[in-house]
Amino acid sequence: MVYALICDLPSKWEKKIVGAMNVTLLPGGVCAEISGVNLCRPLIDNVFSKIYKAWLGTGALLIRGQCLTDKQLLTFAKQFGDLEFPPSKLLSLMNSDSSSDKIPSHINVISNVVENGRPIGQLGAGEASWHTDSAFVEEPPAASILYAIEIPSKGGNTTLANMTKAWDSLDPVLRAAIRGKKAKHDYTYTSVGERRKDFPEVLDPREAPGPAHPIVRTHPDTGRESLYLGRRLNCYILGLSLNESEKLLDQLWKHAVKPEFTYEHVWQVGDVLMWDNRCTMHRREAFDKSERRIMHRAQVKGERPYFEVE
Numbered sequence: 036m037v038y039a040l041i042c043d044l045p046s047k048w049e050k051k052i053v054g055a056m057n058v059t060l061l062p063g064g065v066c067a068e069i070s071g072v073n074l075c076r077p078l079i080d081n082v083f084s085k086i087y088k089a090w091l092g093t094g095a096l097l098i099r100g101q102c103l104t105d106k107q108l109l110t111f112a113k114q115f116g117d118l119e120f121p122p123s124k125l126l127s128l129m130n131s132d133s134s135s136d137k138i139p140s141h142i143n144v145i146s147n148v149v150e151n152g153r154p155i156g157q158l159g160a161g162e163a164s165w166h167t168d169s170a171f172v173e174e175p176p177a178a179s180i181l182y183a184i185e186i187p188s189k190g191g192n193t194t195l196a197n198m199t200k201a202w203d204s205l206d207p208v209l210r211a212a213i214r215g216k217k218a219k220h221d222y223t224y225t226s227v228g229e230r231r232k233d234f235p236e237v238l239d240p241r242e243a244p245g246p247a248h249p250i251v252r253t254h255p256d257t258g259r260e261s262l263y264l265g266r267r268l269n270c271y272i273l274g275l276s277l278n279e280s281e282k283l284l285d286q287l288w289k290h291a292v293k294p295e296f297t298y299e300h301v302w303q304v305g306d307v308l309m310w311d312n313r314c315t316m317h318r319r320e321a322f323d324k325s326e327r328r329i330m331h332r333a334q335v336k337g338e339r340p341y342f343e344v345e
């Protein structure tokens with residue numbers, strides 16, 4: 036199997052693999068595929084700098100055919116910055132029903148698998164609606180890195196949407212309406228619509244718990260502006276009436292997830308898909324709950340979103 040071969044390569048072969056590294060922009064320009072790299076070992080500087088450049092340039096990377104332990108996944112992630120905890124831990128809500136002592140705490144298990152009557156991970160088999168990871172904390176992660184260990188025979192595709200492209204092509208009237216404005220990001224519900232333990236139901240988005248972030252944010256590394264919408268449920272634009280906020284958000288969302296800003300990923304075991312959370316949203320389609328899907332995710336720390344006025 037190609038998969039095992041890549042893992043078992045002696046280090047003398049590594050150089051050859053690195054030498055063959057390729058960066059290919061996938062159709063739509065939302066994700067770049069990196070081939071010819073073995074993430075089992077730390078990447079040498081010039082290889083990493085090419086990968087980093089491709090990541091900043093597109094906002095998302097696909098690296099297929101990997102065979103990683105959690106430690107190797109975290110080592111890869113660490114090259115992009117300090118590791119961040121999974122959302123539940125970020126919210127100090129470590130849920131003993133869905134965590135396992137065997138998993139390093141920076142690894143977020145995304146899975147529908149139930150073992151001994153307990154879910155081994157988060158998000159089940161339902162649709163995860165469009166969102167930016169952990170926009171509901173003051174300093175949301177900069178990067179999310181998702182590694183496929185088991186996948187269902189169909190469904191469970193993950194689609195990314197590039198928010199820089201969405202902002203660049205937004206109607207000037209809408210751009211003027213949101214420039215400099217902030218939106219509140221509710222942390223009560225997960226992306227599959229489940230209410231987090233211990234948080235009361237939200238009856239009015241204006242009262243929802245969570246930080247406010249600029250709706251247009253400046254990327255700290257590229258200086259480019261992107262829409263930053265978090266998630267639709269219970270979002271609220273500060274300073275507007277609830278009706279005005281809902282109307283404006285509906286217009287923004289309609290634009291933000293147009294197919295021309297998206298890349299739909301059909302998973303293979305061994306895929307690593309990573310996205311820049313500062314300028315990319317994503318959703319996961321539902322899949323048959325009788326099938327197994329196990330993904331391990333690492334996250335890299337980010338900064339408080341800001342909008343730099345020219």
Ligand code: SIN
Binds near residue numbers: 158
């Ligand atoms: C997520 O929403 O972060 C999970 C995406 C996926 O399961 O593909």
